[in-house]
Amino acid sequence: MSENIYLPSIATVTEVRPETPDISTFVVTLDDPQLKESFTYEPGQFAEVSIFGVGECPIGIASSPTWKGFLEFCVRAVGTVTNAVHDLEVGDKLGVRGPLGNSWPTEEIEGKDLLFIGGGIGLPPLRSLIQYVLDHRERYGAVEIIYGARSPQDLVYKQELKQWEERADVELYVTVDVGDETWDGPVGFVPPFLREINPVPENKVTFTCGPPIMIKLVVQALEEMGYADANIITTLEMKMKCGVGKCGRCNIGDRYICRDGPVFSFEQLRRIPGALEA
Numbered sequence: 531m532s533e534n535i536y537l538p539s540i541a542t543v544t545e546v547r548p549e550t551p552d553i554s555t556f557v558v559t560l561d562d563p564q565l566k567e568s569f570t571y572e573p574g575q576f577a578e579v580s581i582f583g584v585g586e587c588p589i590g591i592a593s594s595p596t597w598k599g600f601l602e603f604c605v606r607a608v609g610t611v612t613n614a615v616h617d618l619e620v621g622d623k624l625g626v627r628g629p630l631g632n633s634w635p636t637e638e639i640e641g642k643d644l645l646f647i648g649g650g651i652g653l654p655p656l657r658s659l660i661q662y663v664l665d666h667r668e669r670y671g672a673v674e675i676i677y678g679a680r681s682p683q684d685l686v687y688k689q690e691l692k693q694w695e696e697r698a699d700v701e702l703y704v705t706v707d708v709g710d711e712t713w714d715g716p717v718g719f720v721p722p723f724l725r726e727i728n729p730v731p732e733n734k735v736t737f738t739c740g741p742p743i744m745i746k747l748v749v750q751a752l753e754e755m756g757y758a759d760a761n762i763i764t765t766l767e768m769k770m771k772c773g774v775g776k777c778g779r780c781n782i783g784d785r786y787i788c789r790d791g792p793v794f795s796f797e798q799l800r801r802i803p804g805a806l807e808a
Contacts, residue, residue, distance in 0.1 A: 649740025
């Protein structure tokens with residue numbers, strides 16, 4: 531991107547896809563033709579998305595780097611900037627600063643079986659890696675995906691969930707906290723659902739993202755199942771602000787989540803004072 535890490539590049543909204551009543555996916559393309567072609571990133575990285583006259587906020591890149599020419603951001607309307615993002619329409623302009631942060635470990639997990647555990651808006655950061663793995667399927671072992679949301683209406687990427695379910699090389703499990711007349715699948719929270727599925731830990735790396743309480747209980751369950759902390763990986767992007775380690779908001783111990791993360795294994799997090807309590 532720009533040589534100035536504080537300077538956003540101008541982008542245009544090319545598509546808006548509603549996912550839930552308060553979550554939408556925004557597809558954007560960079561206006562500079564050279565940047566559009568040269569922009570590269572890794573699964574798990576994020577960008578600072580800015581709305582002119584309003585502000586900026588860090589948002590994970592939800593698309594896979596194997597998809598060229600555009601970026602996707604899945605955004606929940608929860609604050610000033612994200613509500614302004616939700617006001618955008620096709621053709622509107624925004625700023626993109628990035629890519630920033632580290633990434634999911636794509637090379638280190640080659641040959642491993644993979645378990646993805648997401649809750650609610652926690653699926654988009656995982657989706658970037660899931661789609662990358664599926665686009666390089668021959669490099670990885672078995673793929674299991676466990677996903678939960680508050681209700682059937684709160685599930686994101688409904689069409690992709692159907693596609694993953696139809697694949698012979700993916701095991702997909704979906705649950706909702708509260709069902710309704712439209713739902714005939716499992717009902718219950720993700721952590722007990724995980725225990726019920728009881729995926730074996732041998733030769734497996736797991737990636738989890740979701741509400742903090744879900745992650746806490748998921749990690750407890752995984753550890754009881756025999757998963758090593760080094761093989762439990764998460765992202766802490768919700769704690770970030772400036773994206774370049776200057777504002778201090780995401781400082782934990784001697785680390786800055788935006789600069790040293792947002793991706794960490796739980797083995798790493800247990801070595802950082804206060805990381806698991808922050």
